[in-house]
Amino acid sequence: MSAHAEAIASARGPGFFRRLCRSRAAVLSMLYIGLIVLLAVFAPLVAGYDPMVGGDDSMLPPLSPGHWLGTDDLGRDVWAQTVYGARVSLMVGVVTAIFAVTIGVVVGGLAGYYGGWADTVLMRVSEFFQTLPRFVLALIVIALFGSGLWKVIFVIAILSWPQTARLVRASVSSLRQQPFVDAARVGGMGDRALLLREILPNVAAPIIVTGSLDVAAAILLEAGLGFFGLGDPNHISWGSMLNEAQQYLRIAWWMSLFPGLAIALTVLSFNVLGDALNDALNPRSRVRS
Amino acid sequence: MWFVARRLLHAVPLLFCVVVLNFVLIAATPGDPVTILVGDFPAPPGYVEQVKREFGLDQPIYVQLFRYLGHVLTGDLGYSFANRQPVSTLILGRLAATLELTLTALLLASILGIILGMLAARWRGSWLDSGVQGVASAGYSIPDFWLGQILILIFSIWLGWLPSQGNMSVRGAPEGFAGFLDHLRYLLLPALALSFRYLALIARITRAAMLEVLSADFILAARSRGATEISIMVGHALRNAAAPVITVIGYNLGFILAGSALIETVFGWPGIGRLLFDSISRRDYPVMMAILLMVSVTVVLANLATDILHRMIDPRVGDR
DSSP states (O other), rough: OOOHHHHHHHHHHHHHHHHHHHHHHHHHHHHHHHHHHHHHHHHHHOSSSSOOOOOOOSSSSSTTTTTTTTTTOOOOBBHHHHHHHHHHHHHHHHHHHHHHHHHHHHHHHHHHHHHHHHHHHHHHHHHHHHHOOOHHHHHHHHHHHHHHHHHHHHHHHHHHHHHHHHHHHHHHHHHHHSSSHHHHHTTOEEEHHIIIIIIIIHHHHEEEEEEEHHHHHHHHHHHHHHTTTSTTTTSHHHHHHHHHHHHHHTTTTTTHHHHHHHHHHHHHHHHOOOOOOOOHHHHHHHHOO | HHHHHHHHHHHHHHHHHHHHHHHHHHHHHSHHHHHHHOSSSOOHHHHHHHHHHHTTTTHHHHHEEEHHHHHTTTTTTOOTTTTEEEHHHHHHHHHHHHHHHHHHHHHHHHHHHHHHHHHHHHTSSSSSHHHHHHHHHHHHOOHHHHHHHHHIIIIIIIIIOOOOOOSSSSSSOOOOOHHHHHHHHHHHHHHHHHHHHHHHHHHHHHHHHHHHHSSSSHHHHHHHOOOOHIIIIIIIIIIHHHHHHHHHHHHHHHOOOOOOOHHHHHHHOOOOHHHHHHHTTTOOOHHHHHHHHHHHHHHHHHHHHHHHHHHHOOOOTOOO
């Protein structure tokens, strides 16, 4: 699979970052993600208010003195809530993607490498997970088992791994038959070393790309759960802010606008980054798309 | 014919797994399974005893599974005390509104998506193409329920053009054709909000499929014969690009149904999604479980129908 070899070679080469930065959209996305990460990390310093504690001034419109994004029905500062909400969204997005990619790589790697009945079983399982309506299932599991940040992460990860698994499986099963793998095997390398040192590094490119897209999908899903009132009640999240905003649409548009924009831009950035990584890691794909 | 039979056989274990998953969720939930089967609403003790007996809750787990399967197969989805109705009646009563919303959204998404995708492919690299690609990226990234809120803000609250809640005028909905128009006014915003994501997806797929076809020799041949541009685009290219587009539409039928839960909540649309929201906040478990079952079964059946349809359009598709 010379395309993979090429991709990994180019991923390591100095041209990779230059190619990634050739797309203006990709640069903007990375800048935006960097900004959101900084805001989330330094939330206590930049928020100015406790996001959970209300004040006397409720329903202040944006650009009010002291509250530049306004306040909500309980007098809580919308900027502070949005900044703290970034923590939940990024945490859920990134941790979920790490879990989903790890499960996907293990399952897909084993299925693709060993083939046979293990392959059939693992692929049937992932096919089953792919047919499930993720959002409704996540809603109901959280409703039954109770909410909490880690429960949300766990449920989304369990529902997200099949895509990575199928992708890894397809790449691994075609790489397994490549001459360089045969050469390593003839050289006396065991199955585990072959899989870990020879094959998986060559699948890195597509894994990185799906990882980025997984972050975006997880953030969207978490926002949906929050909107349904099933987010972690101990944390402010963008989805739960939109839930609150729904009742006050007529009088407080800012309660809906800012958290919604935050979700849309964050998800967009991770999606654009994923596409740009794909283009930069596979120079050939540009020709086709 | 064999293909259809094999696909049907393939769907049966999937459906079985879906029901088993429902059962496992009920059994694994911490607390008393009776609560999950009856709901968190005060039920007469006699009924609780009856449920315990019917589902064999004092029996070993496999007996319980069998009884559960039996109930599902006979269409007995339990009783909702919060609504004082059998769950199946409750869901059937809400089905029409949801189907109307989801099918309208899918139709909008398909028509607009195919047109945008074709235009983008025809004028590849132009500002129009970039615009369509931008819309597609936005469609993937904007949460549809927030889009719904923004549409309400713009078209209902600021401009006052369209209603924001419900599916018909509460006081004196007009009769006949005027009533139909009144209804359409309620349908437009939720259908738009629900369709945007799928519009993006369909536009993307159509564009990619058209680009692949447009470089084929038979297009060049048609063009050199002097075929008009529109007949080339629709008659030759779109026809040959149809298979992947139709597959994407079919595979998303179930997901759009699931996605309508959020949109129905935003717009107060009296369908199954709204029912799901209400039953979650009332902890009306039998209704929640029945909706999960219904949506999962719909996804499996929609995928099945899509596979068969795909095979009929494009006989080159091999047996998997």
